Amino acid sequence: MADSLVPIIDPQASPKPGSLAFAFAGSRMVAVRSEGVLRVPEYGHLSELLGDPPDAVYLGRLGDRDCFALSIPEGADLGTDLVVAGLRELYSVLPEHLMAAAGRAFQTLEWYHGHAYCGRCGTPTELSGTEMARSCPTCGALHFPRVTPAVIMLVEREGEVLLARNRRFAGPFYSVLAGFVEPGETLEQAVAREVGEEAGIEIGDVRYFGSQSWPFPSQLMIGFFARHSAGEVKVDGSELIEASWFRPEQVAAGEIQLPGPFSIARRLIDHWLQRSSIDSRRGFV
Numbered sequence: 001m002a003d004s005l006v007p008i009i010d011p012q013a014s015p016k017p018g019s020l021a022f023a024f025a026g027s028r029m030v031a032v033r034s035e036g037v038l039r040v041p042e043y044g045h046l047s048e049l050l051g052d053p054p055d056a057v058y059l060g061r062l063g064d065r066d067c068f069a070l071s072i073p074e075g076a077d078l079g080t081d082l083v084v085a086g087l088r089e090l091y092s093v094l095p096e097h098l099m100a101a102a103g104r105a106f107q108t109l110e111w112y113h114g115h116a117y118c119g120r121c122g123t124p125t126e127l128s129g130t131e132m133a134r135s136c137p138t139c140g141a142l143h144f145p146r147v148t149p150a151v152i153m154l155v156e157r158e159g160e161v162l163l164a165r166n167r168r169f170a171g172p173f174y175s176v177l178a179g180f181v182e183p184g185e186t187l188e189q190a191v192a193r194e195v196g197e198e199a200g201i202e203i204g205d206v207r208y209f210g211s212q213s214w215p216f217p218s219q220l221m222i223g224f225f226a227r228h229s230a231g232e233v234k235v236d237g238s239e240l241i242e243a244s245w246f247r248p249e250q251v252a253a254g255e256i257q258l259p260g261p262f263s264i265a266r267r268l269i270d271h272w273l274q275r276s277s278i279d280s281r282r283g284f285v
């Protein structure tokens with residue numbers, strides 16, 4: 001398995017031509033297309049085209065290479081072998097360890113540029129030499145990268161799964177429910193509240209499944225299974241436009257379009273399908 005990014009804090013580090021450059025034009029990342037494969041470009045490749053972009057933020061090491069996050073102007077001329085693509089598009093084509101590094105790079109830039117000035121007193125901030133923070137030399141406030149927790153849950157009822165169409169989704173695209181955690185809530189309370197608000201039902205038996213960093217722009221998706229306990233499905237009409245119970249064979253047969261395989265939403269659904277087929281072979285459903 002390929003090496004994962006090893007994060008290192010070093011505000012003095014500066015990029016060399018062979019360093020890997022996770023470069024973003026707005027929210028789109030620069031990649032090299034060579035022989036039909038997308039790769040992360042070297043810093044030297046970018047600086048030849050664009051000069052030395054300001055503010056290359058050191059991320060750490062990936063194998064034997066230093067990695068930097070940097071912003072480039074939107075619409076910059078990138079020649080013929082560089083492309084810019086949305087992180088979501090890249091999630092399905094780049095290997096997992098590079099995507100994790102790209103997600104971290106994007107969120108690092110969000111933090112770096114978003115806290116250039118102290119949010120409390122307006123003074124320009126300085127990079128901490130010991131932690132991933134920008135500190136204010138006037139009031140002492142520390143500004144860390146913000147990660148926003150969101151719960152995502154697969155609700156089941158007697159062998160069926162609740163899947164919903166979101167207003168933002170085009171076409172027959174169904175997924176599990178999800179929503180942001182509110183201040184003061186436990187994760188379990190957030191799961192119950194979101195399912196209640198969006199689908200009008202009560203749930204119980206909330207079980208942790210796994211989590212996924214979701215850099216759109218800075219979420220941590222925390223996945224759960226939950227079981228319907230009372231009520232009939234009634235969508236809220238604002239976020240969800242349709243929600244129904246589906247049997248495993250309907251989901252497996254491709255009657256509906258599911259989230260991409262890189263997402264925790266899909267991993268929840270695939271895990272449920274796998275468990276359903278084991279249960280049916282045992283005669284449980």
Ligand SMILES: [Zn+2]
Pocket residue numbers: 118119120121122123136137138139140141
């Ligand atoms: Zn301050």
